Amino acid sequence: MKPASFAYHRPRSLGEALALLAEHGAEAKPLAGGQSLGPMMNMRLAQPARLIDLNAIKGLDFLNETENAVEIGALTRHQTIASSSLVRAACPLLAEAAQSIGHYAIRARGTLGGSLAHADPAAQLPLVAATLGAEIAVAGPRGERRIAAQDFFVSLMTTVLEPDELIVSVGFPKAAPREAHAFVQFSRRRGDFAMAAVAVSVLLDVQKRIQRLRLGIGGVEDKPVVPTRLIEQSEGKVPEPAALAAAAREAVSPAENPRVPAVYRRELVEVLTRRALQKCLNSN
Amino acid sequence: MLEFELNVNGERHSVRAEPRKLLSDVLREDCRLTGTHVGCEHGVCGACTVLIDGQPARACLLYAVQMQDHEITTIEAIAAGGRPGALQQALHEAHGLQCGFCTAGIVMTFEAYLKENPHPSEEEVRDVLSGNLCRCTGYQNIVAAILKAAHAKA
Numbered sequence: 408m409k410p411a412s413f414a415y416h417r418p419r420s421l422g423e424a425l426a427l428l429a430e431h432g433a434e435a436k437p438l439a440g441g442q443s444l445g446p447m448m449n450m451r452l453a454q455p456a457r458l459i460d461l462n463a464i465k466g467l468d469f470l471n472e473t474e475n476a477v478e479i480g481a482l483t484r485h486q487t488i489a490s491s492s493l494v495r496a497a498c499p500l501l502a503e504a505a506q507s508i509g510h511y512a513i514r515a516r517g518t519l520g521g522s523l524a525h526a527d528p529a530a531q532l533p534l535v536a537a538t539l540g541a542e543i544a545v546a547g548p549r550g551e552r553r554i555a556a557q558d559f560f561v562s563l564m565t566t567v568l569e570p571d572e573l574i575v576s577v578g579f580p581k582a583a584p585r586e587a588h589a590f591v592q593f594s595r596r597r598g599d600f601a602m603a604a605v606a607v608s609v610l611l612d613v614q615k616r617i618q619r620l621r622l623g624i625g626g627v628e629d630k631p632v633v634p635t636r637l638i639e640q641s642e643g644k645v646p647e648p649a650a651l652a653a654a655a656r657e658a659v660s661p662a663e664n665p666r667v668p669a670v671y672r673r674e675l676v677e678v679l680t681r682r683a684l685q686k687c688l689n690s691n
Numbered sequence: 692m693l694e695f696e697l698n699v700n701g702e703r704h705s706v707r708a709e710p711r712k713l714l715s716d717v718l719r720e721d722c723r724l725t726g727t728h729v730g731c732e733h734g735v736c737g738a739c740t741v742l743i744d745g746q747p748a749r750a751c752l753l754y755a756v757q758m759q760d761h762e763i764t765t766i767e768a769i770a771a772g773g774r775p776g777a778l779q780q781a782l783h784e785a786h787g788l789q790c791g792f793c794t795a796g797i798v799m800t801f802e803a804y805l806k807e808n809p810h811p812s813e814e815e816v817r818d819v820l821s822g823n824l825c826r827c828t829g830y831q832n833i834v835a836a837i838l839k840a841a842h843a844k845a
Contacts, residue, residue, distance in 0.1 A: 408732035415710035445752035510822025
């Protein structure tokens with residue numbers, strides 16, 4: 408349970424970090440909070456030859472409000488996001504999801520950028536980013552680019568991020584006034600990986616019909632699922648949690664797993680979707 | 692091998708270690724501070740929890756070399772002068788430990804948490820305590836002790 412040897416770099420600026428990544432290529436691994444990479448290295452599932460420690464870089468830890476979004480620096484810790492009054496007011500789904508990550512000490516250390524780059528299919532922040540249509544700002548030797556979260560995640564722990572690129576910040580769209588949200592998940596032990604998780608944000612019009620629904624399902628496939636067709640079909644209709652939940656169940660394709668049968672995951676998706684929607688409607 | 696200094700409990704320690712050496716091992720083997728316990732070594736059990744600049748962290752998920760410009764606080768700082776801290780006293784009085792292996796991590800976790808939230812509900816205490824595994828007590832008396840310590844500070 409000790410990591411293999413590695414060379415250690417601690418750049419003081421984003422430019423220095425990008426230069427190190429450009430120089431060392433795929434043998435270098437960026438280290439943010441280390442709450443996923445650390446266990447993987449201790450168990451020797453990951454053995455990078457070099458670690459580029461991002462924690463001494465100034466200016467990657469921030470929370471800014473713009474007209475339509477909350478822009479959050481990649482090195483911002485989960486606990487900061489969960490307890491920020493700005494995030495709680497402008498993007499409450501994100502705050503609630505961040506509050507449910509791992510445990511207290513894990514949240515104090517783990518970072519937004521680290522979670523997205525790691526892309527665990529059961530993780531909270533990739534799910535919220537995909538559900539809300541967040542924009543991920545990435546820096547590399549070819550300059551900066553912004554990637555829609557839906558296009559960012561490719562599959563299990565795989566993203567479109569190139570080995571010489573780093574996440575700089577993430578823009579989460581602000582919730583509308585009266586928009587209701589819910590984040591529900593199921594795991595066997597508190598703080599463990601979710602066997603299924605559902606993120607919902609719903610805005611009703613004056614006639615209590617769905618003006619905008621955002622729905623994402625995590626922990627079920629190899630990346631967050633956003634059931635676009637189901638969402639589009641629901642708009643303009645009176646929300647019916649049971650019917651929407653039954654449709655969500657059919658919208659996912661969980662893999663068979665000896666410990667978690669696919670039919671069980673489908674059942675979880677239906678139950679969690681119904682609970683999440685009901686929670687939204689109750690708070691309206 | 693790298694040579695660097697660590698600030699642990701307000702004291703400077705000169706360390707010679709490979710970058711891969713975990714903070715938990717450097718604290719125990721190089722700084723000779725064996726109050727920090729090593730359980731699972733992958734961030735699940737919470738036994739090695741210490742404070743980094745006042746924030747709780749798993750010492751087994753940090754490399755000591757990362758910690759050069761930071762203040763590390765371990766369990767040894769809590770009973771400074773040989774007198775138990777308020778939470779330690781409450782754990783003693785409420786029978787909040789049996790073998791005691793997990794206790795240092797629990798004390799460090801709640802040293803941080805009770806500063807952030809001095810009057811937690813039982814549900815909040817249980818939520819935070821979920822990050823520290825205890826195989827002896829069944830947690831009831833740990834929860835009672837933490838609530839007692841929080842109450843005593845009121």
